[in-house]
Amino acid sequence: xxxxxxxxxxxxxxxxxxxxxxxxxxxxxxxxxxxxxxxxxxxxxxxxxxxxxxxxxxxxxxxxxxxxxxxxxxxxxxxxxxxxxxxxxxxxxxxxxxxxxxxxxxxxxxxxxxxxxxxxxxxxxxxxxxxxxxxxxxxxxxxxxxxxxxxxxxxxxxxxxxxxxxxxxxxxxxxxxxxxxxxxxxxxxxxxxxxxxxxxxxxxxxxxxxxxxxxxxxxxxxxxxxxxxxxxxxxxxxxxxxxxxxxxxxxxxxxxxxxxxxxxxxxxxxxxxxxxxxxxxxxxxxxxxxxxxxxxxxxxxxxxxxxxxxxxxxxxxxxxxxxxxxxxxxxxxxxxxxxxxxxxxxxxxxxxxxxx
Amino acid sequence: xxxxxxxxxxxxxxxxxxxxxxxxxxxxxxxxxxxxxxxxxxxxxxxxxxxxxxxxxxxxxxxxxxxxxxxxxxxxxxxxxxxxxxxxxxxxxxxxxxxxxxxxxxxxxxxxxxxxxxxxxxxxxxxxxxxxxxxxxxxxxxxxxxxxxxxxxxxxxxxxxxxxxxxxxxxxxxxxxxxxxxxxxxxxxxxxxxxxxxxxxxxxxxxxxxxxxxxxxxxxxxxxxxxxxxxxxxxxxxxxxxxxxxxxxxxxxxxxxxxxxxxxxxxxxxxxxxxxxxxxxxxxxxxxxxxxxxxxxxxxxxxxxxxxxxxxxxxxxxxxxxxxxxxxxxxxxxxxxxxxxxxxxxxxxxxxxxxxxxxxxxxxxxxxxxxxxxxxxxxxxxxxxxxxxxxxxxxxxxxxxxxxxxxxxxxxxxxxxxxxxxxxxxxxxxxxxxxxxxxxxxxxxxxxxxxxxxxxxxxxxxxxxxxxxxxxxxxxxxxxxxxxxxxxxxxxxxxxxxxxxxxxxxxxxxxxxxxxxxxxxxxxx
Numbered sequence: 047x048x049x050x051x052x053x054x055x056x057x058x059x060x061x062x063x064x065x066x067x068x069x070x071x072x073x074x075x076x077x078x079x080x081x082x083x084x085x086x087x088x089x090x091x092x093x094x095x096x097x098x099x100x101x102x103x104x105x106x107x108x109x110x111x112x113x114x115x116x117x118x119x120x121x122x123x124x125x126x127x128x129x130x131x132x133x134x135x136x137x138x139x140x141x142x143x144x145x146x147x148x149x150x151x152x153x154x155x156x157x158x159x160x161x162x163x164x165x166x167x168x169x170x171x172x173x174x175x176x177x178x179x180x181x182x183x184x185x186x187x188x189x190x191x192x193x194x195x196x197x198x199x200x201x202x203x204x205x206x207x208x209x210x211x212x213x214x215x216x217x218x219x220x221x222x223x224x225x226x227x228x229x230x231x232x233x234x235x236x237x238x239x240x241x242x243x244x245x246x247x248x249x250x251x252x253x254x255x256x257x258x259x260x261x262x263x264x265x266x267x268x269x270x271x272x273x274x275x276x277x278x279x280x281x282x283x284x285x286x287x288x289x290x291x292x293x294x295x296x297x298x299x300x301x302x303x304x305x306x307x308x309x310x311x312x313x314x315x316x317x318x319x320x321x322x323x324x325x326x327x328x329x330x331x332x333x334x335x336x337x338x339x340x341x342x343x344x345x346x347x348x349x350x351x352x353x354x355x356x357x358x359x360x361x362x363x364x365x366x367x368x369x370x371x372x373x374x375x376x377x378x379x380x381x382x383x384x385x386x387x388x389x390x391x392x393x394x395x396x397x398x399x400x401x402x
Numbered sequence: 403x404x405x406x407x408x409x410x411x412x413x414x415x416x417x418x419x420x421x422x423x424x425x426x427x428x429x430x431x432x433x434x435x436x437x438x439x440x441x442x443x444x445x446x447x448x449x450x451x452x453x454x455x456x457x458x459x460x461x462x463x464x465x466x467x468x469x470x471x472x473x474x475x476x477x478x479x480x481x482x483x484x485x486x487x488x489x490x491x492x493x494x495x496x497x498x499x500x501x502x503x504x505x506x507x508x509x510x511x512x513x514x515x516x517x518x519x520x521x522x523x524x525x526x527x528x529x530x531x532x533x534x535x536x537x538x539x540x541x542x543x544x545x546x547x548x549x550x551x552x553x554x555x556x557x558x559x560x561x562x563x564x565x566x567x568x569x570x571x572x573x574x575x576x577x578x579x580x581x582x583x584x585x586x587x588x589x590x591x592x593x594x595x596x597x598x599x600x601x602x603x604x605x606x607x608x609x610x611x612x613x614x615x616x617x618x619x620x621x622x623x624x625x626x627x628x629x630x631x632x633x634x635x636x637x638x639x640x641x642x643x644x645x646x647x648x649x650x651x652x653x654x655x656x657x658x659x660x661x662x663x664x665x666x667x668x669x670x671x672x673x674x675x676x677x678x679x680x681x682x683x684x685x686x687x688x689x690x691x692x693x694x695x696x697x698x699x700x701x702x703x704x705x706x707x708x709x710x711x712x713x714x715x716x717x718x719x720x721x722x723x724x725x726x727x728x729x730x731x732x733x734x735x736x737x738x739x740x741x742x743x744x745x746x747x748x749x750x751x752x753x754x755x756x757x758x759x760x761x762x763x764x765x766x767x768x769x770x771x772x773x774x775x776x777x778x779x780x781x782x783x784x785x786x787x788x789x790x791x792x793x794x795x796x797x798x799x800x801x802x803x804x805x806x807x808x809x810x811x812x813x814x815x816x817x818x819x820x821x822x823x824x825x826x827x828x829x830x831x832x833x834x835x836x837x838x839x840x841x842x843x844x845x846x847x848x849x850x851x852x853x854x855x856x857x858x859x860x861x862x863x864x865x866x867x868x869x870x871x872x873x874x875x876x877x878x879x880x881x882x883x884x885x886x887x888x889x890x891x892x893x894x895x896x897x898x899x900x901x902x903x904x905x906x907x908x909x910x911x912x913x914x915x916x917x918x919x920x921x922x923x924x925x926x927x
Contacts, residue, residue: 185837186837186840207432208435209432209435209438233840233841238424238428238823239824239841270712272693272711272712274708274710275582275701275707275709276582277691277692277831278582278826279426279578279581279582280580280581280582280584280585280701281407281427281429281430281701282582282699282701282705282707287693287712289712292714293713303768304707305407305703305768309429309432311428311429312823312824313823313832314429316835316837316838317831318693318835320691320831320832320833320834321693322713322716325675325834326691326716326717326719327673327674327675327676327688327717328716328717328718329717330685330686330687330718331683332685332686333683333684333685339676339681339686344718344720344728348725348732350684351643351685351729351732352733354641354667354684354685355643355668355729355733358640358667358668359641361640365638366638366639367639367642367643368626368639368641368642368643369592369642369643369645370628370642370643370645371645372646372647372672373580373582373584373646374582374583374646374647375646375689375695376695376698376699376722376743377587377590377698377700377747378698378746378750379646379697379721379722379726380583380591380592380645381590381591381592381598381746381747382722382723382726382730382738382746383643383645384592384593384597384598385730385738386643386726386735388597388620389735389736389737389738390730390735392618392620392621393621393625394594394595394603394620395594395625396592396594396625397592397593397594397625397627397631398587398592399587399649400581400584401627401628401629401912401915
């Protein structure tokens with residue numbers, strides 16, 4: 047059932063259950079947020095998404111307020127924008143730095159983007175800084191709480207999306223600190239190193255250590271992104287491969303991936319660098335008369351491969367040759383493998399690696 | 403999978419059997435966790451107390467290889483309690499009366515004697531699943547890697563058909579595929595019994611079609627499976643082309659496998675690394691990897707998705723399709739003059755009815771799940787909605803069979819094998835990913851703490867594990883994840899080649915190896 051409400055003077059329709067923020071975003075209103083991740087239950091912590099609601103004494107958080115018929119909402123009045131700017135100045139003042147490498151995580155530039163949008167240069171607010179960096183020698187997740195703004199997105203993504211409940215909060219008020227059970231290492235917690243916390247963090251407090259190691263953190267330029275599918279299990283999660291100068295430097299989950307909607311696991315998130323490992327085969331190899339494999343050219347290797355099949359075919363017949371297709375290579379490879387056997391030898395002597 | 407992945411959040415009752423989903427398909431498992439948070443009940447049947455078992459509302463710790471008995475017992479209770487969907491059985495199935503008669507003898511008390519699962523828990527599981535409005539089954543290799551893999555799957559079909567838990571949202575029989583394109587490899591016809599698109603090689607209609615399409619006579623009978631081919635190496639099989647598989651480590655009975663590959667006159671391996679298998683080859687051809695190759699993959703829910711190159715390959719590595727074309731052209735084979743992947747995929751679509759509505763450009767966004775029978779068809783997220791492919795769902799009067807080998811005085815311990823979260827198959831990839839060793843540096847044998855004394859083992863020390871086929875040394879790890887009398891190891895680490903021991907038997911229909919059951923003996927080192 048659809049209803050009507052007014053946003054910034056324009057009548058719009060919405061469905062039962064939608065929040066003001068959701069309706070406004072659908073109508074291309076640019077409401078700032080920091081604690082909001084559309085995949086998570088609304089939290090209402092950062093208060094940046096406040097809007098003016100006719101009839102309400104104070105501004106309301108649009109992420110937690112459900113739209114109701116007849117509502118009249120103003121999203122960007124001078125007062126609201128002034129409140130937002132002050133809130134942002136307070137947040138910015140607490141953090142060690144705001145400009146962080148985009149390789150820290152998918153959302154790590156959110157705070158910097160808002161600071162620029164609201165033209166905050168320096169701040170008149172001084173005072174205590176955010177929590178302290180946690181030493182954790184794990185190779186994947188940097189825990190740089192000096193950049194934490196207590197938006198709880200990491201806590202919520204771990205609980206609501208991943209179902210692992212590895213990340214907790216200790217203390218209250220200004221001393222709030224994101225941590226794990228018993229304030230220990232991630233390795234000793236329920237953490238599965240899926241990296242979801244890194245990717246939802248809006249400040250880079252939780253960051254992709256591996257990506258930071260892989261690329262020079264000094265350059266804050268966005269890496270190139272290529273949309274593809276994870277190379278591991280059969281779930282088929284969509285990912286964006288991050289590259290700089292032909293080097294893979296990291297992986298971002300695709301928030302609109304049809305099979306994963308932004309989720310990944312430790313393998314998809316972090317086990318990508320086999321691709322550019324020095325062990326990769328770089329040239330064809332053929333076995334020499336000395337019994338060893340030797341590097342050679344494509345011409346020679348392909349000739350040798352073909353001659354071997356030709357010889358066995360001639361001497362032993364067409365039922366002496368067998369093909370095993372890969373479950374890892376794309377379908378074009380499997381298709382041509384079966385075509386090679388069927389067209390070439392007229393047999394069905396073809397299988398793939400699914401039986402073991 | 404009969405149902406799409408998004409359905410995983412929707413069932414009332416979820417029955418997971420033989421699937422270690424939180425480790426092997428972690429992102430799919432997040433859907434189950436959401437369903438549980440929403441109030442769904444989770445039943446887990448697995449010999450090991452895996453992560454899913456810890457999350458479950460009812461855990462059925464069955465003895466390895468006893469799945470058919472458990473499922474017969476559940477079917478008995480569903481029938482006895484009148485939890486069958488009579489309307490569904492009448493309209494959509496065949497053979498129920500005989501099946502009803504068949505299962506009357508297989509009581510949960512009988513099933514307890516085989517499985518070790520208390521009869522009352524089998525009853526509870528049957529009642530929960532039988533009473534569910536939406537009951538969904540998820541399984542993986544714990545069901546299929548047995549000599550009775552076919553009976554296990556048929557047993558799951560039986561309980562789904564009895565209760566009408568198929569063809570609707572949040573229900574279904576859902577096998578989780580283990581490799582990024584294992585579904586696509588089958589779709590593409592890399593099977594001894596099917597042409598591309600699962601068109602049977604023994605059906606005269608398709609025989610005629612492919613005779614025309616490929617312009618030559620092709621055998622009218624099925625080919626042999628890989629398992630049979632490996633057995634015949636050196637006898638009738640003398641040459642092999644292996645693309646991207648580390649057969650030596652991933653397949654059972656490594657010694658037999660190595661002997662087989664060594665006895666070939668000609669072995670060509672296409673791969674990314676000089677794997678244990680490639681080391682035996684006469685010719686090794688370097689392929690481009692994930693991230694370097696444009697192409698198409700199909701996931702476990704039959705979703706057809708584009709993979710894309712992001713970086714150039716090392717050295718002179720080439721895409722698999724290019725390599726196969728080059729060999730084929732040298733042999734004078736027709737139809738291999740491709741210069742890019744697009745026309746190859748389009749040819750696959752043209753000759754496969756399940757892909758008929760697709761082409762390279764249409765799958766850009768990954769929006770289709772097969773079958774897509776014609777252009778304009780939206781795809782088929784859910785199978786079996788109106789009718790089954792073969793018309794009616796067939797009840798199978800299955801019987802329980804013991805595993806190929808059972809424990810004895812010589813080999814008194816059940817070994818079951820599998821995978822772990824941080825490693826993938828034979829570690830050709832994850833073993834070369836920096837940081838993974840921090841989470842999983844080595845393989846270990848999971849042993850119940852109460853069994854240590856009995857077998858004179860020490861936690862953290864090495865032991866010798868032997869089966870009828872060989873012995874390996876492996877470090878002992880005491881954990882309650884293993885039940886008493888059963889131990890677990892993965893086959894991922896080359897220095898702990900667990901598949902030296904496995905290979906006791908194969909399913910007679912699918913030739914899938916019984917990798918989940920292998921009696922062994924443990925001795926301290």
